[in-house]
Amino acid sequence: MTARAGRRKNNASTTWAVTLGIALLAAALVALTWRRGSVEPAWVVAGALCVAIAATTQVSLRFTIGRQTIANTATDIPFVLALFFLPPFWAVIVRLAASVVVYGVRYVTGRQRLVQFVFNVVSQTAGAACAGLLVLGLKPDVPTDPATWAALLLAVLLSGVVTATCVTMVITVAQGWGGIEELLRSTVASLTITLLNGILGVLVILILSSTPWAGVLLAVLMAAIVAAYRGFARLQEQRRSLSDLNDFTRAVTESTQSGRLIDVMLGRVRSLLGAESATVWVPADARFPELLLSARLDDRGLIDTSPVPENLRHAVFAEGATLFVSDKIGDPELRSRLDGTHVRETIIVPMRSGKVVFGCLAVTNKLGSALMRFSDADQTLLETLTAHVGVAVENSRLVDRLRFDAYHDSLTRLPNRRRSMLALEESISREVPGEFVAVLVFDVDGMREVNDSLGFAAGDELLIEVARRLRELAPESAHVGRIGGDEFAVIFRTADTERALELARGMRTGLQQPFALGNLDVDVDAAVGVAVHPEHGDSADGLLQRADVATYAARNVSSGVQLFNVGLESRSVRRLGLASDLRRAFDTGELSVHYQPKIDLASRTVLGVECLARWHHPTHGEVPPEDFVPVAEHTGQLARLTEFVLRAGLKHARDWAIQGRPLTVAVNLSPRTVADPEFPTVVDGLLAEYGVPPERLTLEITEDGMVGDPDRPLPTLHRLHELGVRLSVDDFGTGYSSLSYLRRLPVHEVKIDRGFVQGMATDAGDLAIVRAVVDLSRHFGLSVVAEGVESEMTLALLTEIGCDIGQGFLFSRPLSSERLEAWLNAQAEESAPATELGEDGNPVRRLRAI
Numbered sequence: 001m002t003a004r005a006g007r008r009k010n011n012a013s014t015t016w017a018v019t020l021g022i023a024l025l026a027a028a029l030v031a032l033t034w035r036r037g038s039v040e041p042a043w044v045v046a047g048a049l050c051v052a053i054a055a056t057t058q059v060s061l062r063f064t065i066g067r068q069t070i071a072n073t074a075t076d077i078p079f080v081l082a083l084f085f086l087p088p089f090w091a092v093i094v095r096l097a098a099s100v101v102v103y104g105v106r107y108v109t110g111r112q113r114l115v116q117f118v119f120n121v122v123s124q125t126a127g128a129a130c131a132g133l134l135v136l137g138l139k140p141d142v143p144t145d146p147a148t149w150a151a152l153l154l155a156v157l158l159s160g161v162v163t164a165t166c167v168t169m170v171i172t173v174a175q176g177w178g179g180i181e182e183l184l185r186s187t188v189a190s191l192t193i194t195l196l197n198g199i200l201g202v203l204v205i206l207i208l209s210s211t212p213w214a215g216v217l218l219a220v221l222m223a224a225i226v227a228a229y230r231g232f233a234r235l236q237e238q239r240r241s242l243s244d245l246n247d248f249t250r251a252v253t254e255s256t257q258s259g260r261l262i263d264v265m266l267g268r269v270r271s272l273l274g275a276e277s278a279t280v281w282v283p284a285d286a287r288f289p290e291l292l293l294s295a296r297l298d299d300r301g302l303i304d305t306s307p308v309p310e311n312l313r314h315a316v317f318a319e320g321a322t323l324f325v326s327d328k329i330g331d332p333e334l335r336s337r338l339d340g341t342h343v344r345e346t347i348i349v350p351m352r353s354g355k356v357v358f359g360c361l362a363v364t365n366k367l368g369s370a371l372m373r374f375s376d377a378d379q380t381l382l383e384t385l386t387a388h389v390g391v392a393v394e395n396s397r398l399v400d401r402l403r404f405d406a407y408h409d410s411l412t413r414l415p416n417r418r419r420s421m422l423a424l425e426e427s428i429s430r431e432v433p434g435e436f437v438a439v440l441v442f443d444v445d446g447m448r449e450v451n452d453s454l455g456f457a458a459g460d461e462l463l464i465e466v467a468r469r470l471r472e473l474a475p476e477s478a479h480v481g482r483i484g485g486d487e488f489a490v491i492f493r494t495a496d497t498e499r500a501l502e503l504a505r506g507m508r509t510g511l512q513q514p515f516a517l518g519n520l521d522v523d524v525d526a527a528v529g530v531a532v533h534p535e536h537g538d539s540a541d542g543l544l545q546r547a548d549v550a551t552y553a554a555r556n557v558s559s560g561v562q563l564f565n566v567g568l569e570s571r572s573v574r575r576l577g578l579a580s581d582l583r584r585a586f587d588t589g590e591l592s593v594h595y596q597p598k599i600d601l602a603s604r605t606v607l608g609v610e611c612l613a614r615w616h617h618p619t620h621g622e623v624p625p626e627d628f629v630p631v632a633e634h635t636g637q638l639a640r641l642t643e644f645v646l647r648a649g650l651k652h653a654r655d656w657a658i659q660g661r662p663l664t665v666a667v668n669l670s671p672r673t674v675a676d677p678e679f680p681t682v683v684d685g686l687l688a689e690y691g692v693p694p695e696r697l698t699l700e701i702t703e704d705g706m707v708g709d710p711d712r713p714l715p716t717l718h719r720l721h722e723l724g725v726r727l728s729v730d731d732f733g734t735g736y737s738s739l740s741y742l743r744r745l746p747v748h749e750v751k752i753d754r755g756f757v758q759g760m761a762t763d764a765g766d767l768a769i770v771r772a773v774v775d776l777s778r779h780f781g782l783s784v785v786a787e788g789v790e791s792e793m794t795l796a797l798l799t800e801i802g803c804d805i806g807q808g809f810l811f812s813r814p815l816s817s818e819r820l821e822a823w824l825n826a827q828a829e830e831s832a833p834a835t836e837l838g839e840d841g842n843p844v845r846r847l848r849a850i
Contacts, residue, residue, distance in 0.1 A: 019119040022166050026126035030096075033089040033132040045085055046094055052078035053098035076156050076194050079128070080201025081208075083155055084140065084148075088132035095128035096121070123166035127159035134158055143209040152205075153198045160194035248272060249388055263302060265389055266295035272385065273347075273378055275363035279306040280389070281313050282351070282359035291359070297367070308346050308362045309337045316348045320357045323348040324379055347374055349383050351390035361386045409482040411460055412467035420481035420489050424540035427479075427491055428533045437533040438500035440490040440507070441547040442470065443555075446524040447486045450517075458517050465515050466524070473507040487551075489544065497532050497563065504528045504561045527554035531564045556626075578623065578631050582615075586640065591615050593648035594814035597823070598666070598785065598807045601799050606827060608664030608698070610807065611649040612814050613641060633670060642673055643682065650690040650697065652817060657692070661824065666698040668730065671713070674701050680719035687723070694724030700751065702730050714745070721746035728785070732773065750777045754788025754808070761793045771801050778802065 056074040075098075082091035099121045107117040134155045140148035164187045207214045248268045262280060270278035282291040293302045306313070312334070316323050325334045326345035338344070348362040363382060366374050407419035415423065427437045444466055451459040463486070470488055474480050478492035490507070494500045508528050514521035529550030537543040546564045554562035562568070585591045595609035615623040632638045649665035656663050673679055687694055699720060701713070717727060728749040752773055759766035770786070777784045786798050789808030798806055812823055 019115060019122060019170070022126055022169075023118070023122040026122045026129055030089070030092055030125065030129050033092055033129055033136065046082075046090055049078050049082045049086065049091075050094045050098050050101075053082070053095060054102050057098065057102045074197055076160070076197035077201045077204065079131075079159070080152050080156055080198055081204060083131060083135050083152055084143070084205050088136045091135075092125065092128045092132045096125045099124040119166075119170060123163050126166060127162040130162045131155035131159040143205050149202045152202055153195065156194060156198040156201070157191065160191050164190060248385060262291075262293055263295075266293065266302060269361065269363065269382070269385055269389070270295050270297070273363045273374070273382060274367045275374075276365035276367055277307050277363065279308050279362045279364075280351075280359065281306060281308075281317075281362070283317065306362070307341065307343050307364050308348060309341060309343070312337055312346065312348060313360055313362070316350050316360045317357055320350050320352075322350070322379065322383060324374070326373065345374055347379050347382050349379075349386040351386055353390065358390075361389055412464055412482050414467050414471075414488070415479065415481035417481070417483040420479065420483055420491065421540050421544065423479040423481070424489075424491050424543060427493070428538070428540060428543070432493065435493045435495060436497070436500075436535070437543075438492055438494045438497075438503075439531045439533075439543050439547040440500070440504050441483070441529045441531075441544070441551045442488040442490070442507070442511070442526045443529075443551045444486040444488070444511070444524055444526045446522070450522060454517065454520070461517055462515055462522060462524070465517075466511065469511060469515075470507065473510045475503070483544070487548075489547070494532075497530075497535070500530055500532060501561060501563060504530050505559065508560055525560065527551050528561045529554055529564065530561065536564045578617075578620075578628055579635050581617065582628060582631055582635065582637055585615055585617075586637075586644065590617060591641075591644060592816065593645055594816055595649075595652070595665075595820045596807060596814040597812050597820075598664075598805050599811050601795070601803055601806045606663065606824065607805060608666060608696075609649075609820065610666040610668075610700070610814075611645050612668075613645050614814075629670070633672060638670060638672060639676070642667070642669065643686070646683070646686050647690075648817075650686055650692045653692045653696055654690045657696075662696065664696045664698055664726070666700050666728065668700045668702075671702065674713040674716055677716060679716060680723060683720065683725060684723055687725075695726060698726040698728050698749070700728040700730040717746055747782065749783035749785055749805075751785040751787055752803075757786045757788040757794060757798070757808075758790060760797055761791060767797065770798075770803075774801050774803050 053075050056078060079091070079095060082094050086094065103112065103117045103120045106112040107114060112120075132155075135151060138147075138151035138154075140151035142148050168187070204218055207218060266278045266280060269275075277294050277296040279294040280291065284290040292304060292306055294304075294306050295302055296307075312323060312325065315334075323334070324345075324347050325331070325338065338346075343364045345366070346362055346364045348360050350357045351359040351361055361382070363374070363378075366378075407415060407422075409416045424437070424439065444463075447459055447462065450462055463482075467480070467482060467488065470490065471480050474490050475492050478490050481489050481491075483489045492503075494503070505528075508526055511524060511526050514523055516522075529547045529552070531537065531543050531547035531550060533543055536546050546568075549568050550562045550564040553568045554560055592614050594612050594614050596612060597606050598608045598610060599605070600607045613625060613629070615625075615628050617623050629638075629641070632641045645667050649667055653663060653665045683697070683699075687697065701717075720727060726749065727745075727747040728751055729745075729747055730751045731753045732750045750773065752770055756766045756769050756773075760770050761767075774784050783804045785805040785807060786803050787807045789795055789798065789806040789810045791810060795806060795810060815823060
C-alpha cells in the first residue's frame with residue numbers, strides 16, 4: 001500500500017470514528033426531546049414539512065474545503081415551521097426522515113459514499129435535536145410575540161452552529177488545520193444564510209397564522225424563492241468564476257515577470273477546477289529539456305511526476321484535441337489506461353502556439369466527494385485557462401530563448417564572451433581553500449585556410465567540431481565558451497598552476513587530432529594562454545585579458561602553451577603603443593636597414609648581404625623586429641615596411657655594383673606578402689627603377705609560409721621566379737620540413753635554422769640534421785646557407801660537409817650601411833697576399849670580424 005493510500009485509509013477511519021461519536025450524541029439528544037415532549041403531531045402537517053425539507057435540500061450553495069464540500073440550503077425555512085407547528089420531538093423526526101430520504105437517494109445513486117451519507121444524517125439530526133431542546137425550554141407558541149421570533153431564530157442558528165461544528169470536527173481531524181481559516185469564513189457565511197432563512201420562516205409563520213389559505217400563496221412564493229435561490233447560486237458561481245479567471249490572468253502575467261509562472265499557474269488551475277491535482281507537460285525540444293510538473297492538494301510545492309498516464313498525455317499531444325476520460329464514461333480503451341492508478345477522471349487540454357501543439361495541461365479527480373465528477377463546464381473552463389497558460393508559457397519560453405541567445409554563441413551553442421565573463425566573475429567570487437581559478441584561452445589556427453579552400457560552411461562545421469571536442473576534453477565541471485571568432489575559453493578550478501598547464505597541453509594535443517570534414521581529414525593547431533586567479537589578476541576582465549596576452553605569446557614557443565607573466569603584458573602594452581608610432585617612424589627617419597654579410601665558405605669571400613629592418617625609437621630605444629613586424633602586419637603597414645627594406649637594399653646593391661662590388665641582397669618576406677598577387681609587380685618595378693639585375697635579389701620566405709600551404713603562394717612564387725629573382729626557404733627545419741614539397745616550389749636555396757647550426761659542434765643530432773639537409777639540398781640542386789655561425793669549429797664542420805654559404809656573428813653582426821662600407825674596405829685590405837701559411841703551405845685567408 002502506498003503512503004497516499006494509507007493516508008486515505010486513515011482519513012476514512014477517522015471520519016467514521018467522528019461520525020459514530022456524533023451519532024451517539026444525536027441519539028441522546030433525540031431521546032431527551034422524546035422524554036420531555038412526546039405529543040402526537042398533526043400528521044398531514046408533518047408529512048408536508050418533511051417533503052418541504054427534502055425539496056429545499058436540493059437547492060444549495062456549495063463551499064469546498066480541501067477534499068470536503070459544504071452545502072448551504074434553504075432547508076432552515078421549513079424547519080422553522082416544523083419547530084413552531086410540531087412538537088419538538090416530531091420536528092426532529094421530520095428533519096431526520098427528510099435527511100435519510102435525500103442523502104439515501106444520493107448514496108443509492110452513487111453520488112455519495114456510505115460514510116458521507118451517515119455523517120450528513122447524524123449531523124443534521126444532532127443540530128435539529130439541539131434546536132428542539134431549545135424550543136422545549138423557551139416554548140414559542142404566540143406567532144405575533146417577538147419572543148417567539150427570537151426563540152425560533154436562536155433555535156435555527158443553534159442547529160446551524162452544531163452542524164457546522166460537526167463538519168469542522170471531521171475536516172480538521174481527518175485533514176489537519178491547514179484550511180481552518182477558509183473553513184471559518186465559510187461557516188460565518190453559512191450562519192448568515194441560516195439566519196436569513198430563519199427570518200423568512202418566521203414571516204411565513206405570521207402569514208399562515210392570519211389565514212390557512214395563505215399557504216397557497218406561500219407555496220407560490222416558495223417556488224419563486226427556490227427559483228431565485230437557484231439563480232442566485234448560479235450568479236454567485238458565475239461571478240466567482242469571472243473573478244477567479246481575472247485573478248488567474250493577472251497572477252499568470254505577474255508570475256511570468258517574476259519567473260514563478262509554473263508554480264502560480266498550476267496552483268491556480270487546481271484551485272479553480274476544484275481538482276486533486278494539476279499537471280503541465282512540455283516535451284523536450286532542441287533547446288529546452290522536458291517540463292513535467294504537478295501541483296497536488298496534499299503536497300507543498302510542485303513535484304516532478306504526473307498522476308496522468310503518459311500514454312494519455314502523448315495521445316493529446318499527437319492529436320491536438322481535448323481528452324475527457326473517466327473510469328465510468330468515455331472510450332473503453334482510454335478508460336482502461338486509468339486502471340491501476342489513483343485517477344478516477346482527468347481532463348487533458350493541449351497547449352498551442354498558433355496551430356502548433358507544444359504541450360498539455362491536465363487536471364485529475366474532482367474534489368468534494370469520491371464520486372463527484374468534472375462537468376462540461378469544467379472542461380470549457382480548463383480550455384479557457386489553458387489558452388491563457390499557453391500564451392504565458394510560450395512567452396516565458398520566448399524570454400528564455402532570448403536570454404539564451406543573448407548569452408550563447410548561435411553557431412556552437414557554447415556560452416559566448418558575455419556569459420563566460422559572468423561565469424568567471426562568479427568563480428573568482430567564491431573562494432575555495434586550496435583551489436585556484438584557471439583560465440585557458442585557445443586560439444585555433446588553420447581556420448582561414450579552411451574557409452578559403454573549402455568555404456565558410458566547412459569552416460563553421462569545423463568550429464562546431466572544435467567546440468564539441470573542447471567540451472569532451474575539458475573537465476566535467478569546467479565552463480567552455482566561445483569568446484571570439486576562433487577563440488575559446490575554458491574556466492575551471494585547479495589545485496595548482498602546473499595542473500592547469502598539464503590540462504592545457506593535453507587539450508591542445510587532443511585538438512591536434514584530425515577532424516573529419518566530409519571526405520577530408522583536416523589538421524588544426526591552437527595556441528593556448530594560461531592565467532590563474534589570484535596570481536595573475538583579481539577581476540574577470542583582467543584574467544581573460546592576460547590569458548589572451550599569453551595566447552599571443554604561445555604562438556612563438558614550441559610547446560604552444562604559455563603561462564602568463566608580467567613581462568608578456570609589458571611587451572603587449574608596448575606593442576599597442578608602437579602601433580601609432582610606426583606610421584610616424586617612416587617619415588621621421590627612425591626606421592633604417594642594417595646588413596649582415598653572407599660568406600662563400602669555399603673561397604671565404606663576401607657574396608652578399610641580408611637586409612634587416614631596424615627601428616630606433618626616441619623613447620623606447622632599439623625596438624626588436626619581433627615586436628614591430630607583427631605590429632606592422634596587424635595595422636596594415638607590412639607592405640610599406642617590405643617596400644622600405646627593398647628600396648634600401650636595391651639602392652645599395654646598385655651603388656655597390658658601381659663601386660665594383662656586385663653583391664646580392666636578401667630580404668625577408670612574410671607569408672601574407674607572399675600571398676599578395678600584386679607583389680611581383682612591385683618587385684619588378686623596383687628592380688627596373690634601381691637598375692639591379694633580378695638574380696642579385698634573394699627573397700627569403702619562412703618555411704611555414706612557403707611549405708606549410710604550398711598551393712596558396714605558388715602563383716606569386718612562379719611569377720617571382722619568372723622575373724629571375726632568387727627564392728630562399730628561411731629557417732628550414734623548424735616547420736614541416738617536407739623536402740618533397742621543395743620539388744614543386746621554384747626555390748634556389750635553403751637556409752638552415754640557426755638552432756641546428758649553433759648546436760652542431762656539441763650535439764651529434766644537430767650535426768646529423770645539418771649534414772642531411774646539405775646532402776638532400778645538393779641532390780635537389782639547391783644552395784645551402786647556414787645562419788648562426790659563431791665559432792671556428794662550427795665553420796670547420798660546415799666547410800667539411802660542403803655547406804655553400806655561411807652567415808653569423810663569427811663573420812659580422814648586422815651593420816649599418818656606413819659600418820658595412822668600413823667592413824667591406826677592411827676585407828679588401830685583407831685580400832692582399834697573406835704572410836701566414838697553413839700546414840699545406842698555402843696562405844691562410846681570414847675575414848676580419850666587426
